[in-house]
Amino acid sequence: MDNDHRQQFEDVTVKPGDVIDSGDTALDLGEVSHRAAAPPASSVLGQRTRWFLSRYALLLVWGAMALFFYSVRPGTFGRLSAFQAIFGSQSTLVFLGVAALITLSVGEFDLSIASIMGLSATTVPVLVSLHHWNVVWACAFALLLCVVSGAINAFFVIKVGVASMVVTLGTGTLLVGVAEWISASSQVAMNIPSFSKVANQPFLDLPITFYYGLALVILLAYIRSWTPLGRHMLFVGANREVARLAGVRVNRIRAGSYLYASLVAGMGGILLVASTGGFNASGSGGYLLPALAAVFLGTAAVQPGQFNPIGTLIGIFFLETGIFGLELMGYSGWVQDVFYGAGLVVAVAIATIVRVRTSRG
Amino acid sequence: MTVEATPRLLVSNVSKTFGANRVLSGLNMVIQPGEIHGLVGENGSGKSTLVKILTGYHEADGGAAIDVDGRAVSVPVQWDEIHRAGVSVVHQDFGLIDHLSVAENISVGGFERSRLVRKISWRRQNEIAEESLARINSTVAPTALVGSLAVSQRAAVAMARAIRDLPHGSGLIILDESTRSLNREELIEFYEALGREVAQGLSVLLVSHSLVEVVLVTNRVTVLRDGVVTGESLRTDDLSEQEIARLMLGRNVSHIERSSSHAASEPAIEVRRLSGDAVNSLDFNIGKGEVVGITGLSGIGFESIPYLLSGARPASSGVITIDGQEIELVGSSVRACTRAGIALVPERRDRDGLAFEATIRDNIALPTVGRRGRGWFLGHKWQDQMARESTERFGIRPRDSSLLVRQLSGGNQQKVLLAKWLTVGPRFIILHEPTQAVDVGARQDILGQIQLVARAGVSVLFVSVETLDLTEVCDRILVYAPDGTLTESTSREPDDILDLVYGHSRV
Numbered sequence: 001m002d003n004d005h006r007q008q009f010e011d012v013t014v015k016p017g018d019v020i021d022s023g024d025t026a027l028d029l030g031e032v033s034h035r036a037a038a039p040p041a042s043s044v045l046g047q048r049t050r051w052f053l054s055r056y057a058l059l060l061v062w063g064a065m066a067l068f069f070y071s072v073r074p075g076t077f078g079r080l081s082a083f084q085a086i087f088g089s090q091s092t093l094v095f096l097g098v099a100a101l102i103t104l105s106v107g108e109f110d111l112s113i114a115s116i117m118g119l120s121a122t123t124v125p126v127l128v129s130l131h132h133w134n135v136v137w138a139c140a141f142a143l144l145l146c147v148v149s150g151a152i153n154a155f156f157v158i159k160v161g162v163a164s165m166v167v168t169l170g171t172g173t174l175l176v177g178v179a180e181w182i183s184a185s186s187q188v189a190m191n192i193p194s195f196s197k198v199a200n201q202p203f204l205d206l207p208i209t210f211y212y213g214l215a216l217v218i219l220l221a222y223i224r225s226w227t228p229l230g231r232h233m234l235f236v237g238a239n240r241e242v243a244r245l246a247g248v249r250v251n252r253i254r255a256g257s258y259l260y261a262s263l264v265a266g267m268g269g270i271l272l273v274a275s276t277g278g279f280n281a282s283g284s285g286g287y288l289l290p291a292l293a294a295v296f297l298g299t300a301a302v303q304p305g306q307f308n309p310i311g312t313l314i315g316i317f318f319l320e321t322g323i324f325g326l327e328l329m330g331y332s333g334w335v336q337d338v339f340y341g342a343g344l345v346v347a348v349a350i351a352t353i354v355r356v357r358t359s360r361g
Numbered sequence: 362m363t364v365e366a367t368p369r370l371l372v373s374n375v376s377k378t379f380g381a382n383r384v385l386s387g388l389n390m391v392i393q394p395g396e397i398h399g400l401v402g403e404n405g406s407g408k409s410t411l412v413k414i415l416t417g418y419h420e421a422d423g424g425a426a427i428d429v430d431g432r433a434v435s436v437p438v439q440w441d442e443i444h445r446a447g448v449s450v451v452h453q454d455f456g457l458i459d460h461l462s463v464a465e466n467i468s469v470g471g472f473e474r475s476r477l478v479r480k481i482s483w484r485r486q487n488e489i490a491e492e493s494l495a496r497i498n499s500t501v502a503p504t505a506l507v508g509s510l511a512v513s514q515r516a517a518v519a520m521a522r523a524i525r526d527l528p529h530g531s532g533l534i535i536l537d538e539s540t541r542s543l544n545r546e547e548l549i550e551f552y553e554a555l556g557r558e559v560a561q562g563l564s565v566l567l568v569s570h571s572l573v574e575v576v577l578v579t580n581r582v583t584v585l586r587d588g589v590v591t592g593e594s595l596r597t598d599d600l601s602e603q604e605i606a607r608l609m610l611g612r613n614v615s616h617i618e619r620s621s622s623h624a625a626s627e628p629a630i631e632v633r634r635l636s637g638d639a640v641n642s643l644d645f646n647i648g649k650g651e652v653v654g655i656t657g658l659s660g661i662g663f664e665s666i667p668y669l670l671s672g673a674r675p676a677s678s679g680v681i682t683i684d685g686q687e688i689e690l691v692g693s694s695v696r697a698c699t700r701a702g703i704a705l706v707p708e709r710r711d712r713d714g715l716a717f718e719a720t721i722r723d724n725i726a727l728p729t730v731g732r733r734g735r736g737w738f739l740g741h742k743w744q745d746q747m748a749r750e751s752t753e754r755f756g757i758r759p760r761d762s763s764l765l766v767r768q769l770s771g772g773n774q775q776k777v778l779l780a781k782w783l784t785v786g787p788r789f790i791i792l793h794e795p796t797q798a799v800d801v802g803a804r805q806d807i808l809g810q811i812q813l814v815a816r817a818g819v820s821v822l823f824v825s826v827e828t829l830d831l832t833e834v835c836d837r838i839l840v841y842a843p844d845g846t847l848t849e850s851t852s853r854e855p856d857d858i859l860d861l862v863y864g865h866s867r868v
Binding site: 225226227228230231234237238241245246247305307 | 560713737781
């Protein structure tokens with residue numbers, strides 16, 4: 001290979017799966033300077049496009065989907081109410097998505113977040129309506145229960161060493177049972193206007209919970225890339241042993257992820273019950289898959305191949321737009337499950353393809 | 362030999378182009394029956410591409426021809442066909458599954474099933490495993506778990522699998538960097554065990570970074586540089602390592618000059634009563650700016666010293682004093698040790714050293730973010746700059762520090778690993794096999810950087826079985842004996858060190 005060949009090396013296009021032992025790594029201490037020549041302009045454009053697509057393709061698909069629904073149902077999909085339905089109704093999913101993200105990004109798997117959310121959404125009305133607690137105390141107690149549940153998960157996974165899937169599947173089921181027990185398997189209603197205002201107070205045409213979710217996502221995004229904690233979390237997720245040997249307190253971070261995930265899920269539950277006035281614990285399970293689907297879908301956006309908060313948010317609204325649009329077109333009920341399920345598989349497939357592609361860059 | 366007429370493997374005019382890049386051009390290679398043939402070249406020289414063409418992973422450009430035992434195989438290669446013709450591969454690091462038994466590992470891909478219910482006959486599998494192992498003089502039990510085996514036994518299992526379907530006295534085994542985890546002694550043992558089969562006509566294509574290995578065991582060698590053959594089937598007997606390196610690099614390999622001795626300087630690091638794993642009550646000192654090596658027969662326990670000293674494995678006793686600051690090693694965490702200025706560059710860069718799915722920049726910055734970041738804010742500018750300085754200083758290629766570590770070659774990964782720990786500004790750096798599986802160029806860069814670091818006043822402990830590395834950079838070398846004692850040598854002759862290493866084993 002002469003120098004001309006080398007200069008072009010970075011622009012080589014290779015079929016998927018091709019692994020070339022990177023010629024650029026051929027070491028010659030004396031003549032490296034020859035290789036830094038700028039690649040031709042056309043391929044720079046190609047690289048930029050590829051870079052953009054690998055990060056924001058999901059946004060484009062989202063836009064295309066919205067346009068499609070708008071062209072089919074301009075009367076309803078174009079209204080403010082459609083916008084409100086898509087962006088204003090999903091704060092529970094945002095909270096659950098963030099909870100799932102906190103654990104997944106450090107390499108843990110928490111299947112109990114939806115049940116924990118359900119537990120807090122059930123505990124609050126039960127304490128307020130049946131046991132006549134003050135609503136603030138009821139919320140504090142519900143959050144405490146959630147954090148304790150997270151601590152139980154952390155204890156079994158980290159101290160005892162049981163696989164996280166097993167532990168959280170178990171506690172998740174158990175907590176649904178507990179919630180059904182305390183509520184006698186029925187929906188306990190509560191009606192405290194000041195409490196429901198905490199969730200439903202509109203601001204710029206959207207309920208305030210939307211902004212809570214947004215703030216939470218931004219906070220997590222900030223922590224991830226702008227604090228030592230976030231960098232440490234990234235490495236605990238990427239390679240635990242590397243993190244440990246770099247002096248990171250791996251187990252503390254893993255345990256913390258369970259506690260904070262439970263706390264966030266619990267807050268999601270409180271906001272849910274505040275906005276709806278009651279919750280039936282048996283419905284908790286239905287929240288798990290959409291949240292996970294959104295988190296995985298998020299790995300196809302912004303930071304390809306990585307769990308990331310902004311991507312998760314995009315994933316949630318992407319899924320909601322699809323479901324809302326399909327419902328407008330007359331498909332109802334079952335379409336949710338079909339779309340979430342298909343969304344999950346397609347999301348992971350896209351993320352995998354994106355990963356393979358970017359690794360060739 | 363009459364068999365010279367039909368070579369075992371005849372490769373002619375193999376080229377491979379990726380886009381505008383020709384990574385292999387017009388390669389010819391002949392391997393005779395009973396020949397151990399080396400294939401060497403730097404990363405990116407095209408040797409892995411050739412192996413991938415031979416195994417059907419890549420398609421060669423038009424015009425290539427491949428014959429096995431005088432019969433042409435179809436090009437592009439179909440793995441099934443060429444495997445039936447007698448070609449086997451042992452992959453990098455053997456490709457064994459730890460939690461399965463030896464027999465299970467050997468029989469993967471060739472299970473014998475009973476005729477009636479298509480059930481795998483495990484008794485038969487064990488027999489096959491035993492036969493294969495016997496052919497290479499190995500006595501590993503077929504029922505043993507692969508995870509519990511020593512490296513040399515694992516090598517035997519991988520070879521037994523490769524040789525399983527090959528009739529006596531025929532076939533070609535491609536060793537694709539597979540022996541890199543073996544030390545010199547294990548290598549010799551490994552090839553001695555192969556000896557009988559090779560004498561009967563088994564051929565071996567040895568793809569390796571290690572010129573020592575190539576000179577030691579091969580009959581002929583093909584040297585690649587930038588996709589072009591620069592040495593075609595040269596007889597190894599006539600060649601030295603330096604001559605092969607010159608063909609590979611197109612330049613002379615200069616020896617790194619050692620700085621003057623630090624023997625007189627005050628000890629900056631004092632290790633007292635270090636115990637844990639197989640190590641028992643070791644004492645030694647390292648001066649400021651001194652490079653001290655520790656070596657010995659592999660597998661006798663000195664390999665845990667780097668991990669005991671850095672808190673990565675629990676020590677049962679030991680105190681380390683750094684510039685007067687005492688650290689009790691019992692119960693001490695990695696965190697405490699790194700805070701005290703100890704940096705560990707572990708042996709397994711894939712498992713312990715680097716996160717392959719993270720970027721070069723993030724990997725390099727990892728040990729620093731905890732101390733430079735102010736709790737709730739972590740700047741990005743200094744991380745970028747640190748990564749840029751490291752890539753320049755170490756000559757990491759490509760220079761783009763936003764690439765994932767996975768995308769780099771082994772030599773460049775190793776440089777990233779070293780850079781990661783040098784940016785911390787350690788007082789004491791512990792290196793474990795820092796030149797493992799890197800090409801000659803990267804090895805020189807790494808050893809050069811180690812010397813620079815020492816010159817800047819950092820104490821260096823260099824734990825390795827590579828005596829060549831040790832004599833090149835170390836001011837003193839401590840040889841660890843099987844009885845757990847250390848013998849000091851200041852010799853610069855690798856053979857002197859080897860004498861000490863093996864001398865102990867005879868005692």
